[in-house]
Amino acid sequence: MPSRILVVEDDAALARGLKTNLEVEGYRVAVANDGEEGLRAALADRPDLVLLDVMMPKLSGLDVCKRLRERDFKNPIVMLTARGEEVDRVVGLQYGADDYVVKPFGLRELLARIQAHLRREQRYSEELASYEFSDVQLDFERYTATRNGSALALSPREFELLRYMIRNRGRTVTREELLDAVWGLSQDSVTRTVDNHVAKLRNKVDDASNPEHIITVHKVGYKFID
Numbered sequence: 736m737p738s739r740i741l742v743v744e745d746d747a748a749l750a751r752g753l754k755t756n757l758e759v760e761g762y763r764v765a766v767a768n769d770g771e772e773g774l775r776a777a778l779a780d781r782p783d784l785v786l787l788d789v790m791m792p793k794l795s796g797l798d799v800c801k802r803l804r805e806r807d808f809k810n811p812i813v814m815l816t817a818r819g820e821e822v823d824r825v826v827g828l829q830y831g832a833d834d835y836v837v838k839p840f841g842l843r844e845l846l847a848r849i850q851a852h853l854r855r856e857q858r859y860s861e862e863l864a865s866y867e868f869s870d871v872q873l874d875f876e877r878y879t880a881t882r883n884g885s886a887l888a889l890s891p892r893e894f895e896l897l898r899y900m901i902r903n904r905g906r907t908v909t910r911e912e913l914l915d916a917v918w919g920l921s922q923d924s925v926t927r928t929v930d931n932h933v934a935k936l937r938n939k940v941d942d943a944s945n946p947e948h949i950i951t952v953h954k955v956g957y958k959f960i961d
Contacts, residue, residue: 743773770794789816804831900959909956
């Protein structure tokens, strides 16, 4: 079945162009023309990927992204923006975006990024369905977790960070590797967002003051030890 993509873009000409080109590539495409419409469509239809403009009427793309993640939307979100400053990329990633494409962008590059995110989601869904360590139980298919029998609130990004580190347990994974594997971003992207997410994750599943499982490797990255 073709992957379903939701384009949330208030520029009607750009939205039509994206829809046409994505349909040529075999995707099923829906379009929303403002943030409120996009939020409703994403929550109702649960598309496989969302292309989300940042600057929109009624509700900004950043707010849409944040609300989707708060409402358990786990599929990839790719932000589209005319702004390229580092602070925008950082905020987008912190709000739960998977990628950040600055306008004007090349169609081939955008298609390649979309394909990469969809392949990554398919691979993750097929690998490592569940895992247990210490007093933590993880179900990666249902995105549920418990610790000492009590429900543990993990974000979709935290699940994917754990899944990647567990799959590579015992090996040091660099921040750049995590950015590429979990966010789908290049090595020249901002890496401190990885540190922020790992710190929050460690507080939930490990002992932040004396970690036993998520270990920092100074100036390199992190290692998961079970």
